[in-house]
Amino acid sequence: MPSILPDGEPAPEDGSLPPSVRAGAEDRPFGVYVHVPYCRVRCGYCDFNTYTASELGGTSRAEYAAQAETEISFGGEVLRRAGLPEREASTVFFGGGTPTLLPAADLVRMLDRIRSVWGLASGAEITTEANPDSVDSAYLNTLADAGFTRVSFGMQSAVPSVLATLDRTHAPERVPLVVEWARSAGLQVSVDLIYGTPGETIDDWTQSVEAALELAPDHLSAYALIVEAGTKLAARIRRGEIVAPDDDLHAEMYELVDDRFTAAGYSWYEISNWSTSDATRSRHNLSYWTGSDWWGVGPGAHSHAGGVRWWNVKHPRAYAERIAAGVSPAFAREILDDEARRSERVLLETRIADGLPTDVLQPDERRAIPELIAAGLLDGRAAIRGRVTPTRRGRLLADTVVQRLLR
Structure with a gap:
């Protein structure tokens, strides 16, 4: 089943935010995330908040764009009432689910509402995720003509048996076609891979990495498969049908992909992400890791403003009911104190190549830096x-780094 929402305090029905969100807002970029919670089939490993047609409980995909437009307008009013400065969206990201299961015109409608409510900054990065079998050339051209700048394809693997284990529906030969169509439309291209699928060998992984590099995308992501409780994949492992991923193999696969991507001219900028240049990094994802503000639209979407986080009800039916009633779709929220925000900053910014400023750490925490350098976990030149x-x-032991810094 889709992921469970976290606990928190009740969110106000009018969406109101505390005065604390105004502090420093002028220096925080603003972005928008639009969650499209639909998939043709649910992949066996997926724990995201997504729904197939049989799970929608009487709601319709055809109504979703209008619901999202209503929330976008509601969000503009909430931020205005909170006294936040007017900020154009510097990034917009359509994720899911499979956003491109909706007609291209629906994505354009939602983007147009974001443009009318908040505005789009000059050079704004506007991305949609897509499955290779969910778009064609005409679809991608429609998005580009409307202002989309980037598409992120879920390739995951080039090996049919691995794709079958993951319950992916596209054929490997489809990926080069959609990449070429996206390029012809003038879109930047990102390609996502997953490593550590049960049964996947080093030779399988090498084949996938080389196939991704042959596409010469602007950006590459490689994520270790995490077996989430409650998923079909977890049940298959529990029944002994397939073997759980091995941590040592994960590490070997990560080192292989980092070597191959680096040799091909890509630079890592976050543990699981590489780009051809600073200009082709995912600025939207970087905004999450560096504490920006964003409004999350849609069922289960999370938002953040100045240390206040809130998240929407997760089921499309509950979301539609709240939108129709004219109240906030938020389920709950949390307000982080200064220390929680600082600890979270340490957790997130030690994941990125730009690094965490040393002065964010307390004096006793900084004393761990030489020890971590000696252990080969931190870059000594960066520390200077x-x-x-x-x-x-x-990067492979990121949790250990954070634990030693914050202990």
Whole structure:
């Protein structure tokens, strides 16, 4: 089943935010995330808040764009009432689910409402995720003509048996076609891979990595498969049908992909992400790791403003009911104190190549830096420049780095 929402305090029905969100807002970029909670089939490993046609409980995909438009307008009013400065969206990201299961015109409608409510900054990055079998050339051209700048394809693997284990529905030969169509439309291209699928060998993974590099995308992501409780994949492992992923194999696969991507001219900028240049990094995802504000639209979507986080009801039916009633779709929220925000900053910014400024750490925490450098987990040259940046070994042991800094 889709993921469970976290606990929190009740969210106000009018969406009101505390005065604390105004502090420093002028210096925080603003973005918009639009969650499209629909999939043709649910992949066996997926724990995201997504629904197939039989799980929609009487709601319709055809009504979703109008519901999202209503929430966008509601969000503009909430931020205005909170006294936040007017900020154009510097990034917009349509994720899911499979956003491109909706007609291209629906994505354009939602983007147009964002443009009319908040505005789009000059050079705004506007991305949609897509499955390789959910778009064609005409679809991608429609998005590009409307202002989309980037598409992220869920390739996951180039090996049919691995795709079958993951319950992916596309054929490997489809990926080069959609990448070429996206390029012809003038869109930047990102390709996502997953490693550590049960039964996947180093040779399988090498084949997938090389196939992704042959596409010469602007951006590449490689994520370790995490077996989430309650998923079909977890049930198959529990029944002994397939073997759980191995941590040592995960590490070997990560080192292989980092070597191959680096040799091909890509640079890592976050543990699981590589780009051809600073200009082709995912600015939207970087905004999450660096504490920006964003409004999350749709069922289960999360939002953040100045240390206040809130998240919407997760089922499309409950979401539609709240939108129709004219109240906030938020289920709950949490207000982080200064120390919680600082700890979270350490957790997130030690994941990125730009690193964490050393002065964010308390004096006793900074004393752990030499120990972490000696252990090969932090970059000594970056530390001299006043940044806490992981080595490749540190990327593999990111949780250990954070625990030693914050202990």
